[in-house]
Amino acid sequence: MLSSIDCVSDDKDERDAGEEITEEQRRLRGLRVSDSEREHVVELLKAAIGRGMLDLDEFSERADVAYAARTRGELNKVLIDLPGLVHPEAAMASGGRAGWEGDAAFAPGSYAAGKPLVIRAHGSAVVRKGRWVVPPHLLVRNRYADTRLDFSEAQVTSDVVRIELDVKWGGVTIVVPDHAGVSLNELHDLKWSSVSDKSKGDSGSPRYLVTGKLHGGSLSVRHPRKGLFS
Numbered sequence: 001m002l003s004s005i006d007c008v009s010d011d012k013d014e015r016d017a018g019e020e021i022t023e024e025q026r027r028l029r030g031l032r033v034s035d036s037e038r039e040h041v042v043e044l045l046k047a048a049i050g051r052g053m054l055d056l057d058e059f060s061e062r063a064d065v066a067y068a069a070r071t072r073g074e075l076n077k078v079l080i081d082l083p084g085l086v087h088p089e090a091a092m093a094s095g096g097r098a099g100w101e102g103d104a105a106f107a108p109g110s111y112a113a114g115k116p117l118v119i120r121a122h123g124s125a126v127v128r129k130g131r132w133v134v135p136p137h138l139l140v141r142n143r144y145a146d147t148r149l150d151f152s153e154a155q156v157t158s159d160v161v162r163i164e165l166d167v168k169w170g171g172v173t174i175v176v177p178d179h180a181g182v183s184l185n186e187l188h189d190l191k192w193s194s195v196s197d198k199s200k201g202d203s204g205s206p207r208y209l210v211t212g213k214l215h216g217g218s219l220s221v222r223h224p225r226k227g228l229f230s
Contacts (some may be wrong), residue, residue, distance in 0.1 A: 029073030039130050041066045041075050046133055048082050056117045067127060104131045112204075116164065121145055129153070134161055140165045140212075151177040152224040156206045165212035165219075174208065181207040182221050190212030198222040 042063050048054045054062070056216030069075040097208055109193055112168040116137035119126055129150035138160040147167065152175055165172060165187070176182055184197060193214045199221050209219070 003120065028075070029071065031072050033069055033072055033075050037072070037075065038066050038069060041069075041078060042132065044079060044082075053082050056115060057120070060117065060119050064121060064126060066181050068124070073129065083178070106221045116162075119147070121147070131155060133157065136160065137164070139164045139166065140172070142170050142172075143167075144169045146171040147175070148173045148175070148222075149181070152177050159205060160207045160209060162206055163210045163212075165214050167212075167214050167217055169216040171218040171220070172214065173222075174210070175222060175224055176208055178223050180204045182220070183207065184219075186211040187214070187219070189215075191215045194218045196220045196222075 040152070045054065045062055045066065047061050049059050050054070065222050066075060069077075116139040117130070117135045118141065119137045122142070122143045123144045124142075125145050126140075126147045127150075128147070129152075131153050132152060132155070134154045134156045138149070138161065140149070140163065147170060149172075150161070153162075163174065174182070176199060178200070180199070181202040182197065182199040183202035184195065187201075187210050188210065191214075193216060195214075196219070200223075210219075
């Protein structure tokens with residue numbers, strides 16, 4: 001289990017690892033990263049699940065670090081112990097999967113049967129968006145921070161997605177495609193919380209079934225916002 005990742009790369013770490021880097025490599029590691037680079041690394045982590053290198057909890061924790069990374073050096077930290085996934089200069093190549101040996105496609109079937117993808121945080125905002133892979137069961141555990149799950153461009157692996165909430169003192173926003181269905185009927189443990197459902201009901205596909213508990217927070221379910229000329 002990944003307990004923590006140090007997001008500061010210093011000379012001591014490099015000496016301890018027996019690594020010597022050039023000034024140019026050091027400069028590249030300090031460059032700021034874009035959203036596309038963060039998404040690129042998360043895709044590599046998904047591929048690592050399919051190869052048996054990470055379990056679902058490790059993926060969730062590393063993905064949180066990747067989404068919070070500011071520099072290429074910080075971003076590369078989540079890949080450092082995964083063979084074939086580290087770019088020599090910690091720079092993600094555009095238009096490809098840098099450093100991956102072989103097919104990097106993520107196999108949705110690699111999720112263990114019946115085991116949820118756990119998204120866990122404490123005092124940190126969590127965002128899942130873009131083309132991420134969604135298993136049949138998600139377990140969201142967050143305290144004192146907001147969670148946003150955007151399924152509008154996601155790759156959903158089943159007709160029914162169970163979203164189990166274990167959230168205290170934080171807001172949850174769920175964005176679903178226009179054609180999807182949403183059911184909140186099994187969300188039975190609500191305390192000091194508010195719910196806003198702007199979806200079109202539970203008749204649609206895929207169907208998102210929201211369960212679990214929400215204490216001292218809010219839940220908002222909606223469709224993607226349309227642009228001015230959409």
